Amino acid sequence: MAGPVYIADEEAELTSVSLDGLCLLFHAPSGMTHIVATPAPEILAMLRSGPADAAELLRRLSAHYAFEGEAAAGALAARLEELESAGLVRRA
Amino acid sequence: MSGTDDKATGVQAFVPTRRTVLVLGAAAASTVVTVRPALAQTAGSVLNCEIPVPGPHAGGNFIAQDGSLVAPGTAGAAPPLARPLRGEEVRNLLRTGATPAGVDPTSAQAYANYIRRLQAGMSGFTCYASLQMPR
Numbered sequence: 001m002a003g004p005v006y007i008a009d010e011e012a013e014l015t016s017v018s019l020d021g022l023c024l025l026f027h028a029p030s031g032m033t034h035i036v037a038t039p040a041p042e043i044l045a046m047l048r049s050g051p052a053d054a055a056e057l058l059r060r061l062s063a064h065y066a067f068e069g070e071a072a073a074g075a076l077a078a079r080l081e082e083l084e085s086a087g088l089v090r091r092a
Numbered sequence: 093m094s095g096t097d098d099k100a101t102g103v104q105a106f107v108p109t110r111r112t113v114l115v116l117g118a119a120a121a122s123t124v125v126t127v128r129p130a131l132a133q134t135a136g137s138v139l140n141c142e143i144p145v146p147g148p149h150a151g152g153n154f155i156a157q158d159g160s161l162v163a164p165g166t167a168g169a170a171p172p173l174a175r176p177l178r179g180e181e182v183r184n185l186l187r188t189g190a191t192p193a194g195v196d197p198t199s200a201q202a203y204a205n206y207i208r209r210l211q212a213g214m215s216g217f218t219c220y221a222s223l224q225m226p227r
Contacts, residue, residue, distance in 0.1 A: 029211055030221050033127040039114050040123045065114035075116035079123060085187075086124045087224045090208055 003054045006080055007092040008047035014088075016041070030087050043079055044088065051092040054080060126224075139183070142176035143216030145203050159205025170199030176216070182207055183223045 015026040023041045025034045039061075046052070046060040054077045061067075061076075083089040117123060146153055146161060153161040154169035162169045173195065177185070181192035186207065191200040210217040 029209065030224055031212055032221065032224060035125040035127065037123040039116050042114060061114060065112055068113055068115055072116050075118065079116060082122060082124045086126050087208075088124070090205075 003077060004080075005051045005053045005092040006047060006057075006084065006089045007051040008044050008089050011048060014044075025088065027087060032087065034086055034088060036088075039076075039079060040083060040088070043076070043083065047089060139178070139180040141179040141219035141222065143179070143182055143207055143210070143219050144176040145173045145206055145216075147215035149215070155199075155202045155206045157202045157205065159202060159207075159209045161206075170196070170202040173203065177203070177207075179219050179223055182220065186223070 009027070009029060013028045015028070017024045018041075021037070023036050025036055025041075025044075026032075027034065042061065042065070043057060046057055049060065052060065054073060057080070058073055058076055080089065084091070146155060150161045152164050152172060154164055154166045154171055156162045156166065156169045164171075175194075177192055177195075184190040185192060185200060185204050189200065189204075191197040195203065207216070207220055210220045212221075
């Protein structure tokens with residue numbers, strides 16, 4: 001499985017405030033604020049350790065989390081596309 | 093809401109110390125909502141705004157594949173574009189990878205990465221930020 005490889009901006013470019021169950025992200029390069037829900041903050045955190053495609057991200061997430069359901073790979077790919085269209089991740 | 097004890101200082105705060113269940117959601121469910129900043133423009137003007145690649149501050153510099161500015165003539169880097177890109181061209185380039193007319197397709201990724209790295213105050217930034225507005 002060779003999907004697109006994603007990369008996140010450096011953490012210094014993102015100001016993050018966690019609210020109850022939600023997370024506010026101010027993305028300095030674009031000047032935009034995003035309201036994200038799980039699993040977006042978790043995905044961004046996992047991308048900090050380097051570029052990754054969906055399969056690699058799933059491996060990294062698996063080290064910390066268990067998943068519900070069997071469609072984890074497809075759902076993760078959809079989440080990555082959302083983050084890309086929001087400008088929070090980009091293709092490496 | 094005013095307490096600071098449980099305030100996370102970064103997304104690293106979301107890496108748990110014990111194994112928990114992460115719900116990735118249905119493929120169709122959205123987990124990101126973007127707030128429009130005050131500089132949002134109308135759709136028409138966004139598509140007609142222009143982004144010079146590179147901006148006038150870096151006139152003559154080449155652009156590496158990762159979008160950074162490098163000295164003119166650097167091997168593997170893309171030369172400056174002869175004309176600014178229009179908003180619509182940039183939107184298509186960033187979303188679908190479509191190469192604007194007259195642009196070398198092998199250099200398109202370098203130009204796209206340059207545009208993604210634009211910061212507030214740099215020529216073309218307002219145009220780029222506006223293009224990112226969800227409609």
